[in-house]
Amino acid sequence: MRKKFVYVASLPHSGSTLLNLLLGQHPEMIGVGGIDAVMRWIERDPDEVAAQACSCGEQVGRCLYWKEVLDEARAHPPQNIVERYRVALDVFARVFGPNVLAVDAGQIHETLAELVSEPELDPHVLFLARDFRSAIVSIVDLKLRKKALRRPRIFLALEAALRWRRENRRIADALRKTGLPCRQLGYEELCLRLRASFARVCDFLEIAPFEPTREVHAGCNHSFVGNDMRKQASQTRVSYDYRWMTRSDWWLPALVVPGMLRLNRAWVYANGEDEIFRTREA
Numbered sequence: 001m002r003k004k005f006v007y008v009a010s011l012p013h014s015g016s017t018l019l020n021l022l023l024g025q026h027p028e029m030i031g032v033g034g035i036d037a038v039m040r041w042i043e044r045d046p047d048e049v050a051a052q053a054c055s056c057g058e059q060v061g062r063c064l065y066w067k068e069v070l071d072e073a074r075a076h077p078p079q080n081i082v083e084r085y086r087v088a089l090d091v092f093a094r095v096f097g098p099n100v101l102a103v104d105a106g107q108i109h110e111t112l113a114e115l116v117s118e119p120e121l122d123p124h125v126l127f128l129a130r131d132f133r134s135a136i137v138s139i140v141d142l143k144l145r146k147k148a149l150r151r152p153r154i155f156l157a158l159e160a161a162l163r164w165r166r167e168n169r170r171i172a173d174a175l176r177k178t179g180l181p182c183r184q185l186g187y188e189e190l191c192l193r194l195r196a197s198f199a200r201v202c203d204f205l206e207i208a209p210f211e212p213t214r215e216v217h218a219g220c221n222h223s224f225v226g227n228d229m230r231k232q233a234s235q236t237r238v239s240y241d242y243r244w245m246t247r248s249d250w251w252l253p254a255l256v257v258p259g260m261l262r263l264n265r266a267w268v269y270a271n272g273e274d275e276i277f278r279t280r281e282a
Contacts, residue, residue, distance in 0.1 A: 001098075002122040003089040006205065007180075008105040009112070009171045010128035011164065013138055015187040017223075018238065019128055020105040022190070022198070024220035026210045030096060032065065032088070033223035034106030039084035041225075042073045052224045065095050065222045081111055082118045089121070101205065105223070116178040124205055125180050129168055129267040130187035132260055133250040136160045137243050153249055161253035161260060168267055186268040191240040192276050200271065214238040 006029065010016045020031035032038075042049050050061030050070060060066045068091045078084045092102045104123075115121050130138075139160040140153055175182045183204040190197045198212050214237050244250060254260050269276070 003086075003093070003120055004122040004124065005089060005092075005102040005104055007112070007115075007123040007125045008103065008128055009125050009175070010105075011130070011135070011167050011171075013135065013142070014128055014130040015190060016105040016128055018187075018216070019126065019185070019190060020103055020221060020223060021216040021236075022194075022212050022238070023103045023201070025212045025216065026202070026207065028099065028207045028210075029101045029103050029205075030065075030092075031103040031105060031221035031223055032092065033104075033221075033225045035085055035088045035102075035104045036081060036106050036111050037225055038066075039069075039073065039078060039088060042070060043077065046070055046074060049224075055221050055223045056219055060224055063222055065092065066224070068095055081114050082121070085115065085118075085121055101207070103221075112174045112178050112180060116180055123180055125175060125182040126201065126204075127171055127175060127182055127184045127267070128187060128190075129184070131244070131268050132161060132164045132264050133244040133254070134188070134241065135164050136250040136253060137247050138241070139163075140249050141243075154252060157249040157253050158257070161250070161257045165257060165260065165263060168263070172267065184267065184270040186271065188240065188268060188276055189271060191238055194238060197271075 006023065008016045008019055020033070023029045024031045038049070049066075050059065052060045054060050054063040054066060056063055056065075058064070061070065069088055072087050072091055076087070078087050089102060092100075112123070112125070115123050136157050140156045143156055144153070181204070183200065185197060185201070194214065195211060199209060202209050216236050216238060
């Protein structure tokens with residue numbers, strides 16, 4: 001039997017942790033973070049991994065799911081990426097049952113070509129992209145705040161724009177070459193048209209319709225890598241960051257980097273939500 005699971009392909013800071021938490025509200029899905037990254041970490045230092053805090057509230061070494069993965073990986077160390085996924089997904093089915101889907105929010109598009117070659121694995125991809133204007137402002141602020149860079153903001157903005165175009169294109173190219181089942185999803189529509197976006201995801205995955213709430217809680221998943229949102233013990237309300245609307249950082253990249261507006265429409269607003277900022281949530 002093929003192992004069906006959800007694979008979130010996205011750039012960092014594009015909302016994959018939020019999507020992971022939202023999908024975890026559905027009774028037929030549980031987020032587990034990034035499978036490949038975690039399994040590689042387990043290979044390097046299982047004791048360090050066991051000491052991490054899982055979003056379920058337990059240490060990884062006592063987590064309902066990851067403890068079993070740790071034990072299995074120690075007993076039968078996986079030798080390649082396919083074996084890493086096989087171990088993680090076999091344990092997942094054993095712990096949660098065969099009718100629940102694992103949500104892998106690893107963001108690493110390079111694994112897609114290797115996964116598609118394994119007939120046992122059945123990844124269904126959610127290609128999550130964030131509006132380049134919002135992404136640029138977020139990355140500029142992040143670098144200035146955390147890395148204390150002293151370079152001009154315009155250079156940081158141009159770098160962020162070029163990376164947004166390059167990495168999203170790589171994901172799109174990988175999906176086209178592999179032919180994997182895929183649904184494009186915009187971060188903006190996820191935040192501002194949550195019900196409609198979630199309905200599309202359920203339809204794509206062929207699971208029961210479900211209406212999520214805007215109050216998300218990390219405890220519904222088993223994740224210990226990624227955005228700090230996964231660590232929050234209290235509920236977090238889904239909201240959108242409108243900073244880019246009052247900032248000019250993205251203006252020059254929009255003018256000088258070829259294709260930005262066209263690709264923004266193709267990747268972020270593929271579901272026809274171009275006027276999302278002029279209409280209320282459906």
